Amino acid sequence: MLLIKNGRVHTMCKEGTEKCDILINEGKFIKIAKNISISGEELETIDASGLNIYPGFVEAHSHIGISEEKIGIAGNDCNESTNPITPKLRAIDAINPMDSAFHSALSVGITTVMTGPGSSNPIGGQFACIKTDGRRIDDMIVKAPAAMKIAFGENPKTAYGDNGNTPITRMGIASLIREELQKAMDYYHEKNSDNGDFKIDYNYEPYLPLFSQDMPLKAHVHRLDDIFTAIRIAKEFNLLLTLDHCTEGHLDAEEIAQSGFPAIVGPSLSSRSKLEIENGDFKTPGVLKKAGVRVAITTDHPVTRIQYLPICAGLAAKEGLGRENALRAITIDAAIILGISDRVGSIEVGKDADLVIYKGDPLEIMGSAVCTVINGKIAFNKLNHNED
Incomplete structure (x- = not known):
């Protein structure tokens, strides 16, 4: 199970963004809401504060x-x-x-x-x-x-x-x-x-x-x-x-x-x-x-x-x-x-848990992907890299 917290989420279901959490289980989005609270030994958490989240x-x-x-x-x-x-x-x-x-x-x-x-x-x-x-x-x-x-x-x-x-x-x-x-x-x-x-x-x-x-x-x-x-x-x-x-x-x-x-x-x-x-x-x-x-x-x-x-x-x-x-x-x-x-194509409950977390704007040259998730699993990760 993967919980991504505090990101600015671009669901592509509607225009604009909303600061919320995303809960993923068994390769699918199962909940998208504010302040999701859950615990467990198998839970992995990513803090996306200040970052943008897009569908893959x-x-x-x-x-x-x-x-x-x-x-x-x-x-x-x-x-x-x-x-x-x-x-x-x-x-x-x-x-x-x-x-x-x-x-x-x-x-x-x-x-x-x-x-x-x-x-x-x-x-x-x-x-x-x-x-x-x-x-x-x-x-x-x-x-x-x-x-x-x-x-x-x-x-x-x-x-x-x-x-x-x-x-x-x-x-x-x-x-x-x-x-x-x-x-x-x-x-x-x-x-x-x-x-x-x-x-x-x-x-x-x-x-x-x-x-x-x-x-x-x-x-x-x-x-x-x-x-x-x-x-x-x-x-x-x-x-x-x-x-x-x-x-x-x-x-x-x-x-x-x-x-x-x-x-x-x-x-x-x-x-x-x-x-x-x-x-x-x-x-x-x-x-x-x-x-x-x-x-x-x-x-x-x-x-x-x-x-x-x-x-x-x-x-x-x-x-x-x-x-x-x-x-x-x-x-x-x-x-x-x-x-x-x-x-x-969008971040919606029931769809494949594919997403990308960006520092900045992906449509701009300085935007940088810091984490890519496919089917609920982290496939690319720079979250813990120190960058100027």
């Missing part, structure tokens, strides 16, 4: 554990660039929990990440939502599969078109995705109307959660026309969709808002290294939010290192998103977009 931060799009830091090609399992259609790939089969980036995530209070394949393939495989503390991936999973990756634009064109293979054009990318989804939808309907002689096809089994709307398509889209192509295809098949990167989303935010699909924006703290991201800007999340789009912020680790997620949120706040919405974009709104808000 959520990174909504990354390749952590798959594109490993420091290891180079030996640790790069991000893109299976041998076939443009690879729905059977599962992130959990490639994530290395020993990747040093997990410690970096913990050091700033990131407790949940969505991670998965890269964007070389028009259909790239299955993402997973996982906790950032652990040694065995099976014990870290929050939701898997959590999304089916699809990709538009320059990356698939370069991966295959440069070798004279399909797809060479944006038309080719969309046609491959559409053809595969049509086959998968036919398979879904056939399986649901089984007359007794249905045969399982493991090429199409991975798509089934899409058609029952248990997970979304996760679309790599930068350019505005690619954003609308992804929306068009999702609408054609009546599928859930997240617009990942959404770099030019600010150029027609009202139309994107009308689609009803959320955006996971970033990485904005990186160079404009391709034509399709020449309009990248930290103002995008704010413009989209103002138009009515639910927004999360991403580093796209390792494109931007994962520990800069709170700073990216701070820069977005400065450029129009506002402080409260920026915090939501790395907590509860990110969790809602990923379909895991029943477990993470």
Whole structure:
């Protein structure tokens, strides 16, 4: 049992803060109130006087554990660039929990990440939502599969078109995705109307959660026309969709808002290294939010290192998103977009006991995480370190 006392708690259930105590047992928040009094031999107490407490931060799009830091090609399992259609790939089969980036995530209070394949393939495989503390991936999973990756634009064109293979054009990318989804939808309907002689096809089994709307398509889209192509295809098949990167989303935010699909924006703290991201800007999340789009912020680790997620949120706040919405974009709104808000994203009774204690403001450069808790256990601790 863990009791955290006297902190300024940002529950993300409502705006503002309240000085109160948090009681945790068996990995869950069990009480959030003023002056909780309890004792026992197994009770651990943290005094958070003068400190800020936030829900564990959520990174909504990354390749952590798959594109490993420091290891180079030996640790790069991000893109299976041998076939443009690879729905059977599962992130959990490639994530290395020993990747040093997990410690970096913990050091700033990131407790949940969505991670998965890269964007070389028009259909790239299955993402997973996982906790950032652990040694065995099976014990870290929050939701898997959590999304089916699809990709538009320059990356698939370069991966295959440069070798004279399909797809060479944006038309080719969309046609491959559409053809595969049509086959998968036919398979879904056939399986649901089984007359007794249905045969399982493991090429199409991975798509089934899409058609029952248990997970979304996760679309790599930068350019505005690619954003609308992804929306068009999702609408054609009546599928859930997240617009990942959404770099030019600010150029027609009202139309994107009308689609009803959320955006996971970033990485904005990186160079404009391709034509399709020449309009990248930290103002995008704010413009989209103002138009009515639910927004999360991403580093796209390792494109931007994962520990800069709170700073990216701070820069977005400065450029129009506002402080409260920026915090939501790395907590509860990110969790809602990923379909895991029943477990993470806010400090509420019954949810996973994931939180971070900060000295100062996480959205400011001098803010410093001093303790990160995952599932009720301390995973990162600087509380007893002497600092100037």
